Structure formats: C-alpha cells, structure tokens
Amino acid sequence: MYKVIAKKCSTYDIPKLKKIIDTIFTDTEFYPTLKSLTTVLLKPNLLGAYPPDRAITTHPNLVAAVIEILQDHKIKISLMDNPGGTVTAMRAYQLSGFESLAKLYGITLINPFKNGIYTYKKNTKYSVSKAFIDAEAIINLAKLKTHMYTLFTGAIKNFYGIIPGLAKSNLHRLAPNPTKFAEFVVDIYEIIKDKVAFNLIDGIIGMDGDGPSTGDVKKFDIVLGSKNAIALDFFASRLMGYNPEKIPTTRIAAAREGLDFHDFHFTGDFKDDYILPHCNIQASKRKSRILNLLSVPLKGFVKRFFWTIPYFDPQKCVQCKACVKFCPGKALTLEEKDLAPKIDPQKCILCMCCIEICPEHAVSLKKSFLGKMLIQEHDPSKA
Secondary structure, eight states, X not given: OEEEXXXXXXXXXHHHHHHHHHHHHHHTXXXXXXXXXXXXEEEEOOOSSOOGGGSSXXXXXXXXXXXXXXXXXXXXXXXXXXXXXXXXXXXXXXXXXXXXXXXXXXXXXXXGGGTOEEEEESSSEEEEEHHXXXXXXXXXXXXXEEETTTEEESHHHHGGGGSOHHHHHHHHHHOOSHHHHHHHHHHHXXXXXXXXXXXXXXXXXXXESSTTTSSEEEEEEEEEEESOHHHHHXXXXXXXXXXXXXOHHHHHHHHHHXXXXXXXXXXXXXXXXXXOTTOOOHHHHHHHHHHXXXXXXXXXXHHTTSOEEEEEOTTTOOOOXXXXXXXXTOOXXXXXXXXXXXXXXXXXXXXXXXXXXXXXXXXXXXXXXXXXXXXXXXXXXXX
16 A cells, blocks of 8 residues: 655745655655665756746755755755756756755755766666665655646656756657657656655646646645655646546556556545646647657658647747757757747657757747647636
C-alpha cells in the first residue's frame, strides 16, 4: 500500500510549510528512513531561469522548509538540477532563488558542467549527471503543472532533469510522439528510482493551460507527498481533473513495476473525489492528442489539411537563440537581419521544445483552418 498525503496550504511562509511537510513525513512514516541518512541531494524542478512567481519552478521557500527539517536531523544537503535548453544551472539557481537559499542555509549547489556523467543503455542511450547516481538519497521536489506534450508534469517527469541540458535535445529527436517520449521519461525514472527517498509536489501555485512554461499561473493551495512517485502522480494528476490511467508516464511506470492503482491510498485534507476548481487541462489534452496524430504514417497526407507548427512572434523575440541552439530537429535558423527565428516545416518534429524553453514566451502554435477547429483553445467562460 503506497500512501499519498495531500495538505491544504495557501502560503509559502516557511514555518507553516515546515509544519505541513513535517506532517506529511510523519503520516507517510518517512522519518525512520530520514533518520538513517547522513546526506541528501535535493532535486527541484528548475526548467529554466525563472523567478518563483512564474510557477515554472519549485518555489525556494518550500525547499527551505525541507532544508530546515533535514538540518534538524544533522543531514548534509546538496541541491542540483539540469535546466532545459542552453541556460546554465548557475543562472537558473540565481533567478529562481536557489543561490540565495544556498547562502542562507549553507547548502551546496552542484554545477552540472563540473560534475561529469554516467551512461546507461535502455530504450536508447542516456547520459545522467553523476551527482544523482552517486547520491546517498534524493528528495524529489516537483511542481504541479500541465504539460502540452506529456499532459502532466509531476514527480516522474521531474527526473528528466537528471539528464544534462543539451542531451535532452537528442532524446526529443529520437522520440517521434508523446507516447514514445513518455517511455524515455520512465526509463530515466527507472535509472534513478532506487535513490529516491521521498517525493513532494509543490502545488501552492502551479500552472494549467499550456504548461510547463507558457501556461497560466494558478493558486492551487496544495502540497502533496509520498514515498512512491507513481502513486503521487496518480493522485496529483487526478486532482487536476485528468484520468490518471491516461497519463502516459504514470501508466507505463505502473505497468513496468506491476503496480495496481487500487493499492494506492489517498489521505489528508481533501476528499477522495476532490478536483481542483477552475483547472484548465483541456489545452494540454488537445495538443498532446494532435501531436500523437501527426506522428502516424499518414502524416504527410494529413498535414495537407491539418497541421500545426511553432510561430515566433517578432514583437516578443529578443534573438537570444536559445530555441535555435536546442532544437532537436535543427529546424530553426536566425540570421543577423531576422527579427525572429525561421522554421523549416520539413525538419520540425513538433516536440514543443522551442515553446517550453523560450524565456520571453515568444513562441506559440500556428494552426491550419482544420487545426483551429480541432484544437480549440479552452475558453473558461464556456466551461
């Protein structure tokens, strides 16, 4: 029986968060494990260099509450993540509040570029930052968000961050659709899962709509925790309104481990059937559905009438070239005279990476007439 605890929390006040996380650790019987540890590596969601109020990254105050509990137990703490694209981890640490956090609490921020990698072979070859494999234990600190490619960002998807930044690009290139990409994500989870002591999801503020970086900031007022990442994602996605059995990462991971969803137990401050109000999951569901459709053998025929492709807004683009450098399909170019990147539709693999990593939210999806009809954006007024 894997227990998931969900607690109401409307503030990032550190003392209040510490009490809530202490309750979660107690109710999941995590403390006996914690007391046996001497070192812990914290793994937040640092998708990129964003301030905490954007709800793209794990909030540093939630991490601070975890740090205080660990330090109460005399545990040595380090923190690491690999942001997406070409942004450096040190820059992400700075803008997301973790550089200040590390100085305040005296914890170690690990620089991925100085850390080295291990290589693993599963569905394909995976390069993994050594610090995660060498860690005595990892506490996974995920963020509650939608995801236009994998539907949901939670505990399992957060482990995609153990892959160095530009190595992620190659994995997107090798995954022709969201389902195949989910298999890669679960491979990565399986590489690291035995090191993971606990999983928390920060949902005090989260994101819906076009997550994981261009959606809408939403105040969900919730923190969830579990020893098991699959069980945690099952209930976290259900709280958002998804059918958790249709979340590909959850479904694939559970099937590989032979887990029965009926063995998961949900408790805390919410009823078993509670759904977060006003949570827009429709945009992610529609986009994921069409990305799967466009990966079938009839792709060329279908795209004559039904296509979607990234559009780069010249009014917002700052010509940083992050998308050009990261693009798995090498479909983007940006000349000195250009106001925004140009795209080669024949090379675009519709991985949505350019949308995900753009720091200025300058990328959206341009659709054909049929595409507009079939991928209608969610209108809350009509919900």
